[in-house]
Each structure stands twice: as structure tokens, then as C-alpha cells.
Amino acid sequence: MSNARVEPGPADDDRAGARRAAMVQRLRELGAVRGEDVARAFSTVPRHLFAPGASLEAAYAPENTVLVRRDDTGALVSTVSAPHIQAMMLEQVQVRPGMRVLEVGSGGYNAALLAELVGPSGAVTTVDIDPEVVDRARSCLAAAGYDQVTVVLADADAGVPDRAPFDLVLVTTGMWDIPPAFTDQLAPGGRLVIPLRLRGLTRSVVFESAGGRLVSRGYELCSFVPVRGVGAHPDEVIRLDGDDAAIRFEDPPDADPVLVRQAVSWPRVEVWSSASVGEDGSFEGLLLWLATGLDNFGLLMARPAAVARGVVGHAWPLGIPTIVGKGSFAYLALSPKAPGQTSREFGVYAHGPDAEALAERMAARIRTWDGGSLTARIEAFPADAPDLVLPAGAVVLDRRHRRLAVSWPTATDLPN
Template identity: 35%
Template sequence: MTSETTTTSPEALRSAMVARIRTIGHAYRHEVEQVLLTTERQAFLPHAELDEAHDPHQAVVTHRFDDGRPRALASAPWLVAAMLDQLDVHPGMRVLEIGAGTGYNACLLAQLTGSPDLVTTIDIDADVTAQASRALEATGYGGVHVITGDGALGYSDHAPYDRIIVTVSPWDIPTAWRTQLAPGGRLVAPVRWRGQSRSAALTNRGDRLVSDSLYLCGFVYLVGEDEGELAAPITEDERVTLHWDRDQPVEPAALRGGLDQPRLTTWSGTTLAANESHDGLWLRLTTTDARVCRLKVQPEVPREVCDPVPGWWRMALAEGNTLVYLTVRRVQDGDEVRGELGAIGHGPAAAELTEYLCQQIRDWAPSRAQDTPTLTIYPADTPDCALAGPAIDKPHSRFVLTYDDPSTTPAQS
């Protein structure tokens, strides 16, 4: 909704924004649709152009670090709607928001609960909470509790909470969130593992948190948390970097310069239509394969150096001094142009790993439309015998992903 926008009033822009969000399947809860339609989003983004503020797919940076990196932003409206759908707030519920942002989300939550006093939002950045407070006061929602503090600690003064929503990306689920969430309560958080981030809607089942939906997303990281993701350049010009989890046996020094070695390309025979996503493949492989990580490739890197699938984050497998990543090529299928997925490998085990990745693509393809696992998050001290499957271990938690149909779960590497 930029140069093609012909309407100029905020009301018309909001209506168009919500209509577009609805067409992609979000704001399906009537209450969520209504608060998006009636809340003046531009009041929380005074420095943004109206079209920018109401673009359903665009996040707006509101604060930056000295080096220019975003330190706070307003999430894209489609993602706001998706997470509020996941949260399932009802009148009278007590809600904690981790990450105050502009105050816009807290305003929506105040309307969904029926009272600003039921909403607490916390952020570690005093500039962020000050701006959120001003915007909430100006829009008539000054009763929201805006707290400056470490969101990883939650806010025990108003606990227990029926709902907790996290609008920054945590590496782990801190113990405080678990203990401050009421039994049967829901927590929605954009958690990260194996190089990708998903907004997970989790229900408190006492000894574990269990998801019922996962959405691909991206957020500013939770400040003050012990970071579990590592990164290192693997080219001399540092324009291609590898990102992996702290618990993975990745040796970046062994991979540096690997893209200069001969390339082996293998094709899977699996094709996708222009509007089909391959994100489920990445998610599926994280269930059992500890080699899954991601590449970040700068736009100016020539395709003859690195030629992954389009996007900012690209799935890869790292094993010793061998690197394999997902690629795609255009193929003609009758009158339709499709994309065939494949694998490019560098290193001594490239033949084995490229064929492995292509076989995983073939195994994933038949069920890709319904290919969403359940994420179960257990406390860190849970023994292996009590887990539903192989764990991804974090400081406070053990993440386990399972599929309803065992035949869709890849073999453990």
C-alpha cells in the first residue's frame, strides 16, 4: 500500500489495511478485526507517513542503536493481527506484554480485555516506554501499566497472567514467564531455534508449554538475554555469514573459504509454484537434524559465489568442513513456470550431503501443505525419558518438535 494507494484518510487506509490482512487469513477473530479497524495506528507512529503506517506488510523502525541497527520497531500489521489471533484474549483477562514498542499493541490489548488496568507492558529501554506512555495517554489508554525493566524477568507484581505476549524475539522461554502464566493460560512468543523464528502460541499444561500454531516471523531480539545464536563470516570479504546455535557442533574456521572450493549441485525433482513456500522444509529438518543452520548472504554477492534460494535468511547444513545450502532454478512445466528445489555443496562430503538434502525435499513435498509440527517446551531439568522426542536444549528449556504422523518425521542424522 504505497504508490498505488488512492485513498488518503486514516479511516480509509485502516479499512484497506484490515481488508488485506483478512485476505491472507489473519484477523479472523471478529474482536481482533474490530480493534484494528477502530484504533488510530498513526497516533502511535507520528513520524511515519500514513501509507507507511498502514502498510499491512511493513514494520516501522522507531528507535535505532548508534550503529544504525533497529532497537525498537512497530511490527507489521499482519503480524500484529496474527499474534492477537493466536493470543485469544477475552474480556476480563489479565495480560502481560514483553516489549512495549510504540504502545499500539498495548492499546489493542486494553480494548480486547475491556480495561486498560488489566494490561501491563514492559520494556528495558526507557526511551521506548516513555514514548509508549505518551501515546497511550494521548489516545485515552493511560491506565495501561507501562514498566521500564528487564522483560526476561516478567513482572510479578500483577501475576498471574491469563495471557502473555512477547513482541521481541527471545532465544529461550525464561522461567519467570512460565511461573507468572496462569494454569491453562496462553503465551505467544516469536521463539528461535536452528536459524529461524516462529511465533508460537503455547498453552500452559503445568509441566510443559504446548503449541497449537506456528507462524514464520522476525523480531528485534530480546535485550539482556544470554544469546544462544552465534555467527561468523565464511568468506574473506565477510559478505556471507553462517549463523548457528550454541549447542551445535559447527566449526566456522573449517568452513571459511569453503565457497571458493568446487561446487556440486544436485536437483531434487520437486517443484513449487510461484506462491508456494519452502519454509516448512526448514522447520521439518529442525526436528532431528543438528546440522541445520542458516546463511546470511548480502545482496551484492555474485551468484557464482553463492546461489541460494531468494530471501534474507537461507537454510544450510554444516558438517565439519562441508557446507550445503538450498537452491532453486526455474523450470517450465507446460504453460507454468515453477521452481525446482536443489542443493549446492562445497567440501569433501558435498556429494553425500547434497543428496541427503534432496531426499529430505522429496520426503517433505507430499505433505507440505499440512506440514506443521507441535512445539512442546519443557523445563530444562526434564529428563529425556519424559520428552516426546529429540530435544533442542536451551538454558531454561528443552524444545521438542513432533508431527502427528510419524511418517512425516525425518530420520535422525
């Protein structure tokens, strides 16, 4: 265990203690912290010591990411993740005393939480590709009293073979593929939790090994800075409005970028699905349902400026599900909030010569969504797995190291 103080002291004054208690309370209310062990870890580790330069308020805001590094182009390359995301992942995997854990992507804070959870009989290794991040993580961990954490400077694509095997590999950078080292270095029965991009949106997926492949045991929508180094994967981008609106694709779409850009000037076609979501309802499941059922799928990333200019109808922080045709595009919409109404209807906005057909295609897929009662099964097969071993009806995303298969088993399907 750490020698970090829970009691007020020179490194952890009353104000920080009060902020920490309020943060844990809020994380419980959000449902991000559910177990006492995770609550205790968040109550113990002095997060402000891992967020130099941030105010106490910013350091302990439950949904606040602390920005720690941008690259030369201004792109965000390292953060101390928001507490609610860290709590969600720790609850997903249930870290136990005595575990050997590898954290991929270092900030120091999450490694300290892990050190609290595995206790003195466990071991935490954290690896980062960025020397500045590694230096900062080392000094913050030392200042907070977590010298037992091993911080390694390396591209995590190769794992950390000297410290393997691990009971848990917990990845905190957005990945497009699963490097072989992440599973080769898992102990038998070990778990991998990884923010995996599935056609744009990222989900933190918990995997277990079963019969030569990985099988998901749960997933949650999230957002992480993208992986760097050998695992980096550049998106295909069609800009609709300079830097203010663009459609991002994981794989090149079958479309003409120049014609798609010109489609913006076509009048907007609207198609409504008659499917709706309640005011408090979540429709995260719909996003994956659309992503796994439509070709030429991407995410429309827009800023308020593009909405104000009328280029797009709305902007969502994680991106809007979008499909493109040769010279047209169509994206998900929600009916405006009307006074007294308790639900909103899903629709599609589209532009270009094929707007109507594209919008109808997306609307037809929306109508087949079950409202969220089904959970997708995500499986990762070796890259050379033949088609016949893949689940029937699965959408297959071929990566360099894995074939990712996403299927929607019903209650009558086998559990494995």
C-alpha cells in the same frame, strides 16, 4: 475502552481514517485478520500516533515495520511491528474481554490493540527493557487515549510479578529460551504466545500448560528483533563474504570456519531432489522439517551483492537452510522459474571437498518431507526433565531453562 476517535477529528483526520480502513481490508484479504473483534481493534486504534516521523502511508502499510530505534552499532533493537504480524498473533491467541494480559516488548500500538480487545474489565501491562522505548510508548499511549495501559521499564526475564497473574503473556521480541517467569506468572489455563527461535528461524508459538510442560497449539513463521538483557543469545557466525554473506548458527557447529570460508572458491555442486512445490504453494513446513532433521544446521544470510558476485546462488530475507561439514557447506535451492511451468523443484547447492555428500544428505531429507500435511508439536519441558519423559523421536534443543522437544506426530498419535 479508549477514548480514541473512529470519527475524523483533530488527532485522527480523514486521510488517516481512510488509510486505516484500507489497511484492515488488506489484512482481511491476506488472512491475517479473520475475526470481527480483531478487525474492530485495528479499525479503532490510530496507528499513526504510534509511528511518529513515519508518513501515513508507511504507518498504515499492512506489511510494514516502523523502525524506531537502532543501537550504537546500527543494529535494529526496537520496532513497531508490521500490522500483519500483530494481527496474526492476536488471531493466534484469541484475546477476550476481561483478560489480564502481559505484553513483552513495547511500542504502544500493540498494547492499544490489546486494550481494545480486553475492554474496560480487562488489564494490559506492557514491559520493555529500553527506557527510550518506554517513554515513547507512554507518551504515544497517552496521546491516543490509552492511559489505562500500564507501561513498565524492566528486563522481562523476571516478568512483572506485581501485576501477575496473567491470562495471556504475549511476547513481541525474538526469544531463544522461555524464562520461568513467563509460565510462573500465568493464571491457571493461561496461554503464552512467544516468537521462539528453533535453529535459526523464528516461529510465533502458542503454548498451553499440560502435565508439567508446555504444549504448542499452533505456530506461525515470523521475524522479530532479538531479545536483549539476560536472555540474549549470541549466534555463532561463519562469514563467507564479509558482511554480505554469512552462515548463522544457534549452537557452535562441528566445522572449521576457515575451511568453510575457503569452500566458497570450490565449484558449485548441484543435487536435485525431484520434490517440488507449486507456484503458489508454501514450503514453510519444509524449513522446520530440515531444521529438525539435520545436524550442523544454520541459516545462510546473504545480500544481493553476494549473489551478484556469484558467492551464493540466491538470497532469502529470512535466511536459507544450510548445513556445514568440516570444510564444506550446502544450502537449499529452488529450480529457476521456467516459462509455462507451474512448479519448482527443490535442490541443494554445495561447495567444498565434501560438497557432494552434504548435498545428498540434505536432498535425502527433502525427499522425506510430506509436502506440509504434518504439523510439528513443540513442547517445552523443565531443564531438568530426564530423557525418558521426552517424546520418542523428538529433536531436543537444550536451553538454559527448558528442554524444547520438536516432534512430528501423525494422525494416529495421541492428541496430547
